[in-house]
Amino acid sequence: MIISTGTASGKSLAYLTPAVSACLDGGTVLYLTPTKALAADQLRGIRDLRITQVRAACFDGDTPFDERTWVRKHANYVLTNPDMLHRSILPRHAQWSLYFRRLRLVIVDECHGYRGVFGSHVAQILRRLRRVCARYGSSPAYLLASATASEPGVFAKRLTGLDVDEVTEDASPKGSTTIALWEPPLTELRGEKGAPVRRTATAEAADLLADLVLADVRTLAFVRSRRGAETVALQARAKLADVAFSLSAHSTPPGHDLARDQAPRRPRSHGPEPPDALPRDAGDDSSPARTGAAPGSLSWALPEDEGWEGLPEKVAAYRAGYLAEDRRLLEKALRSGALMGLATTNALELGVDVSGLDAVLIAGWPGTRASLWQQAGRAGREGQDALAVLIARDDPLDTYIVHHPQALFGRPVEAIVLDPDNPYVLGPHLCAAAAEIPLTERDLPVFGDAAPGVLEALVAEGLLRRRPAGWYWTRRERATDLADIRGGGGAPIHVVESATGRLLGSVDEPSAHTTVHTGAVYLHQGETFLVEELDLEAGVALVAAATPDYSTFARDITDISVLSTLRSQPLGPGTLHFGEVEVTRQVVSYLKRRTQSGEMLGDEPLDLPPRTLRTRAVWWTLPAAEVAPLAEEGFDLGGCAHAAEHAAIGLLPLFATCDRWDIGGVSTELHADTGLLTVFVYDGHQGGAGIAERGYTRAREWLTATREAIDSCECERGCPSCIQSPKCGNGNEPLDKQGALRLLATLLRP
Ligand SMILES: [Zn+2]
Numbered sequence: 001m002i003i004s005t006g007t008a009s010g011k012s013l014a015y016l017t018p019a020v021s022a023c024l025d026g027g028t029v030l031y032l033t034p035t036k037a038l039a040a041d042q043l044r045g046i047r048d049l050r051i052t053q054v055r056a057a058c059f060d061g062d063t064p065f066d067e068r069t070w071v072r073k074h075a076n077y078v079l080t081n082p083d084m085l086h087r088s089i090l091p092r093h094a095q096w097s098l099y100f101r102r103l104r105l106v107i108v109d110e111c112h113g114y115r116g117v118f119g120s121h122v123a124q125i126l127r128r129l130r131r132v133c134a135r136y137g138s139s140p141a142y143l144l145a146s147a148t149a150s151e152p153g154v155f156a157k158r159l160t161g162l163d164v165d166e167v168t169e170d171a172s173p174k175g176s177t178t179i180a181l182w183e184p185p186l187t188e189l190r191g192e193k194g195a196p197v198r199r200t201a202t203a204e205a206a207d208l209l210a211d212l213v214l215a216d217v218r219t220l221a222f223v224r225s226r227r228g229a230e231t232v233a234l235q236a237r238a239k240l241a242d243v244a245f246s247l248s249a250h251s252t253p254p255g256h257d258l259a260r261d262q263a264p265r266r267p268r269s270h271g272p273e274p275p276d277a278l279p280r281d282a283g284d285d286s287s288p289a290r291t292g293a294a295p296g297s298l299s300w301a302l303p304e305d306e307g308w309e310g311l312p313e314k315v316a317a318y319r320a321g322y323l324a325e326d327r328r329l330l331e332k333a334l335r336s337g338a339l340m341g342l343a344t345t346n347a348l349e350l351g352v353d354v355s356g357l358d359a360v361l362i363a364g365w366p367g368t369r370a371s372l373w374q375q376a377g378r379a380g381r382e383g384q385d386a387l388a389v390l391i392a393r394d395d396p397l398d399t400y401i402v403h404h405p406q407a408l409f410g411r412p413v414e415a416i417v418l419d420p421d422n423p424y425v426l427g428p429h430l431c432a433a434a435a436e437i438p439l440t441e442r443d444l445p446v447f448g449d450a451a452p453g454v455l456e457a458l459v460a461e462g463l464l465r466r467r468p469a470g471w472y473w474t475r476r477e478r479a480t481d482l483a484d485i486r487g488g489g490g491a492p493i494h495v496v497e498s499a500t501g502r503l504l505g506s507v508d509e510p511s512a513h514t515t516v517h518t519g520a521v522y523l524h525q526g527e528t529f530l531v532e533e534l535d536l537e538a539g540v541a542l543v544a545a546a547t548p549d550y551s552t553f554a555r556d557i558t559d560i561s562v563l564s565t566l567r568s569q570p571l572g573p574g575t576l577h578f579g580e581v582e583v584t585r586q587v588v589s590y591l592k593r594r595t596q597s598g599e600m601l602g603d604e605p606l607d608l609p610p611r612t613l614r615t616r617a618v619w620w621t622l623p624a625a626e627v628a629p630l631a632e633e634g635f636d637l638g639g640c641a642h643a644a645e646h647a648a649i650g651l652l653p654l655f656a657t658c659d660r661w662d663i664g665g666v667s668t669e670l671h672a673d674t675g676l677l678t679v680f681v682y683d684g685h686q687g688g689a690g691i692a693e694r695g696y697t698r699a700r701e702w703l704t705a706t707r708e709a710i711d712s713c714e715c716e717r718g719c720p721s722c723i724q725s726p727k728c729g730n731g732n733e734p735l736d737k738q739g740a741l742r743l744l745a746t747l748l749r750p
Pocket residue numbers: 713714715716718719720721722723
């Protein structure tokens with residue numbers, strides 16, 4: 001069964017009740033969640049129930065080895081994550097035999113996180129789990145909990161391989177929430193190719209946060225990066241300091257109610273930003289030197305009676321990594337009203353219990369309707385009414401959404417897509433399954449229709465051995481090492497701070513070319529670094545902390561060839577296809593762009609090898625007779641197709657749960673394989689992730705939205721809100737806005 005309802009609708013209670021019953025009846029329970037932090041929160045909740053028969057324990061990378069034996073032998077409620085199930089529990093199932101024999105219930109919490117390639121891996125891990133349970137004679141029920149999603153039953157069936165009932169009706173008591181869609185105005189600044197630049201979402205968020213705090217409204221602002229969150233908090237504090245100064249100059253007595261009535265409504269400046277104003281974007285920036293108190297300095301634990309001077313102290317930034325006691329202090333400050341405004345990244349989702357908020361500001365489309373409703377759902381205390389404001393960033397999807405409220409309201413949220421049949425995912429799990437218990441013919445249906453073909457290939461590669469009784473793993477290595485369930489395939493590149501040797505993180509090899517090439521500005525948890533050197537052979541990128549006033553954009557040359565067409569259908573006068581492609585990409589240089597103005601600072605060459613990617617794509621073609629009139633009118637066909645491609649990539653996340661960074665595109669006036677004007681959009685992961693396939697099935701809606709997004713943008717010849725792409729390999733050249741509209745109108749002709 002899957003329960004797919006909103007925030008705070010009681011999902012935990014719905015799975016805790018049968019789970020506790022299972023334990024009381026002598027059974028065991030497996031609880032799976034994507035992150036360790038969530039498991040720790042859950043564990044605290046279960047222990048608070050104080051039911052002695054429920055012996056709950058976390059089993060993850062942090063569990064000490066001497067405790068692991070206790071968990072295996074005695075725990076009846078085990079909280080873990082898919083990684084641990086994959087690497088440790090399933091391969092050592094014999095040590096868990098007592099536990100598996102009595103397994104009654106598998107809870108898959110926050111399962112909307114299992115999408116794309118990661119979701120496909122988890123789907124195969126769950127199939128391996130079913131086989132191991134069968135070995136011990138148990139057949140547990142699966143209870144999935146998800147944020148609201150479209151067609152949750154279909155998703156859950158793809159994830160588990162089982163028929164699933166869905167529960168989607170949310171009857172929990174709630175006040176009403178007013179949702180505002182907010183588009184920042186255009187400024188006098190000019191960006192790439194002279195395109196107009198909008199005021200940043202972070203600058204608008206800071207203004208709104210200050211205004212709401214003055215009006216005594218408890219507000220949480222979600223900002224994409226930590227640096228962005230700190231900037232919002234700093235700017236809001238600065239504004240409140242101005243107000244406090246002018247108010248105390250007029251000796252108005254302190255008091256929030258007065259503040260609500262008398263706080264001066266300062267006109268919001270919609271002109272160009274002053275030279276040292278906010279960085280252009282919350283995520284891709286480095287902010288200039290700041291003044292004022294250090295953000296997030298836990299300075300809001302202030303005395304109650306503070307007067308106007310205390311106003312700025314009512315706003316703070318929150319980031320992940322605070323100690324538990326700091327977080328409790330922060331929750332207390334918010335509850336008491338000592339703190340009225342908090343700017344945060346999504347880190348807040350983990351570990352802080354913030355209730356009793358009146359308003360939520362969301363700086364930038366959070367990627368999906370599901371996460372928008374989740375963030376908006378934070379506002380509203382005890383059934384009271386609340387406010388949520390979505391502030392658009394300079395981006396086609398954000399623009400489309402603020403101009404088309406119907407894309408949000410009364411619409412189901414996105415479907416969660418995954419593709420468990422991806423051979424690059426399935427292969428390693430078939431090996432792992434064979435290592436756990438030799439595979440037999442009877443097992444194949446569990447792993448889906450693609451399994452027989454993939455098995456044959458694994459035997460040919462010498463990874464598995466075929467014997468009369470089935471398929472065997474006979475190698476010395478651990479089969480589970482073949483699957484890199486969170487990565488993009490291939491050995492990851494380690495990002496290391498050269499001065500200290502500190503490992504900051506890792507980047508999968510394909511992304512390394514574009515994100516940590518020599519000279520790149522690299523963001524890690526909101527901190528900025530410059531890449532000194534990328535050494536692909538050693539698998540290391542050396543970086544140094546820096547605060548450059550520019551950001552970098554890799555430029556590449558991309559070729560795409562069609563390997564096979566799996567499905568086709570007519571689309572207007574053209575044809576839509578879905579199939580397998582090979583993409584060859586070479587990063588050849590990078591652009592430096594000034595953070596605040598978007599001004600170009602130069603194009604630096606790079607020497608990186610080409611990479612090939614076998615994946616799945618959706619593409620459309622138009623016959624020569626249909627595009628000839630456009631060429632005759634003087635439109636640049638390449639620019640028309642290119643602009644349509646950019647906007648289509650920007651809009652696809654509205655139809656498939658993905659990031660625009662998960663997909664790529666190629667467009668051409670004349671493609672060698674089709675002989676026609678062709679626009680491709682492909683999954684950026686080996687073997688595909690189900691995103692392009694979703695685009696194929698929803699093509700008419702998707703491309704209609706694309707045309708409307710371009711059409712509703714008030715710029716003249718294209719801007720980042722419509723047809724310019726922040727990751728264009730060709731430096732946004734050529735692009736033709738009017739031509740793209742004509743091209744899409746032709747394609748969508750009924
Ligand atoms: Zn525009």
